[in-house]
Amino acid sequence: MAKKNAVVIGFGGMGGWHCHFQRSNDVVNLKGVYDIKPERNKAAEEIGIYAYPSFEAVLADPEVDFLVIAVPNDMHKPLAIAAMEAGKHVISEKPVTLSSADLQEMIDASRKYDRRFTVHQNRRWDGEFLVMRDVYHSGDLGRVYSMESRVHGSRGIPGDWRGQKEHGGGMMLDWGVHLIDQIVNIVDDRKLESVWCKCDHITNDEVDDGFKLDMFYEGDLTCHVEVGTSNFINMPRFYMSGNNGSAMIPDWLQPCRIVYCHDWSVKDAKPIQTAAGLTKTMAPRDEKSITEKSIPQPAADVHDFYRNFVKAIDGEEQQIVTHEQMMFVMKIMEAAFESDRLGMPVKIN
Numbered sequence: 001m002a003k004k005n006a007v008v009i010g011f012g013g014m015g016g017w018h019c020h021f022q023r024s025n026d027v028v029n030l031k032g033v034y035d036i037k038p039e040r041n042k043a044a045e046e047i048g049i050y051a052y053p054s055f056e057a058v059l060a061d062p063e064v065d066f067l068v069i070a071v072p073n074d075m076h077k078p079l080a081i082a083a084m085e086a087g088k089h090v091i092s093e094k095p096v097t098l099s100s101a102d103l104q105e106m107i108d109a110s111r112k113y114d115r116r117f118t119v120h121q122n123r124r125w126d127g128e129f130l131v132m133r134d135v136y137h138s139g140d141l142g143r144v145y146s147m148e149s150r151v152h153g154s155r156g157i158p159g160d161w162r163g164q165k166e167h168g169g170g171m172m173l174d175w176g177v178h179l180i181d182q183i184v185n186i187v188d189d190r191k192l193e194s195v196w197c198k199c200d201h202i203t204n205d206e207v208d209d210g211f212k213l214d215m216f217y218e219g220d221l222t223c224h225v226e227v228g229t230s231n232f233i234n235m236p237r238f239y240m241s242g243n244n245g246s247a248m249i250p251d252w253l254q255p256c257r258i259v260y261c262h263d264w265s266v267k268d269a270k271p272i273q274t275a276a277g278l279t280k281t282m283a284p285r286d287e288k289s290i291t292e293k294s295i296p297q298p299a300a301d302v303h304d305f306y307r308n309f310v311k312a313i314d315g316e317e318q319q320i321v322t323h324e325q326m327m328f329v330m331k332i333m334e335a336a337f338e339s340d341r342l343g344m345p346v347k348i349n
Ligand SMILES: NC(=O)c1ccc[n+]([C@@H]2O[C@H](COP(=O)([O-])OP(=O)(O)OC[C@H]3O[C@@H](n4cnc5c(N)ncnc54)[C@H](O)[C@@H]3O)[C@@H](O)[C@H]2O)c1
Pocket: 009, 010, 011, 012, 013, 014, 015, 034, 035, 036, 037, 040, 055, 069, 070, 071, 072, 073, 075, 093, 094, 095, 120, 121, 122, 160, 174
């Protein structure tokens, strides 16, 4: 397959990652970068990457096949639409943009100019997501009624544009978009009915510096998504329960622990005795009735994101991250913000 020529717009943290990544990818040739800050262009040139003199110069280069837009969130839409109008395909960093109305304009541009357009949902290649998706569909846990996905940090929200509303800051648009995208790609067999969200403002009044979101699915499944930036002890990265067992990933990169019941007839229980009383209901089970196993996180190659996009450009594959998925995640985030504002659940249509 002939490599496609790409230019990365924005040579900051994530732009740098894309450049490094493209230099080791088998389907992409890094043609250059453009950053609005001259010092960032200079930094690119110092490591041997060509820096275009302007965004217009990138668009005018007929050798450029696609752009990766890795600038602050509020700028994804105008740059993506201008690029598609100039005949370039586009990968936008996440969140693809700030509202479903804006996203619709981007999708319309993709159709009008017949250009491929997607968003970099790279966390679909993370091991903890892949394990949990398999566990959800395996049946080991019985009927799954609850799932919890959390990322916790203790450094507050970063002090850059992520803390500013005008640039699309806040943790919902930062980490929330990944975690919600993962949930909707795990639970692909039930209908999401409503959401209930409470945003945190512990270190930042302007944007959410964390949130707690409940997603209520048909069939009595609740998925809890939580991002925290003032948590000094982390809760499990993933926790899932069904009527026959539970699964947990305690922290990033750790194996998934599964415990399920193989014999419901075993009734013995050694009570837990505390200072003020005893309980048999909460007494732990032992090997007479439970089986325990540990599943390592699978290795996945995130380069497949680019491989798929290049094939989608050539009309050989459907893009993995579709417009419908992008719109669904965006509408869930909008409903979450609305729920936080109203202080009540919001239905998903
Ligand atoms: N997918 C992921 O895992 C992941 C991880 C981190 C960041 N991101 C996303 O990547 C994007 C960039 O985040 P970051 O952490 O790299 O930010 P950053 O602040 O480190 O870098 C952004 C860069 O964009 C440049 N820039 C701003 N406006 C520009 C414009 N109009 N034209 C060209 N350059 C411009 C800035 O000068 C800066 O160098 C965000 O959308 C963010 O959400 C994604």
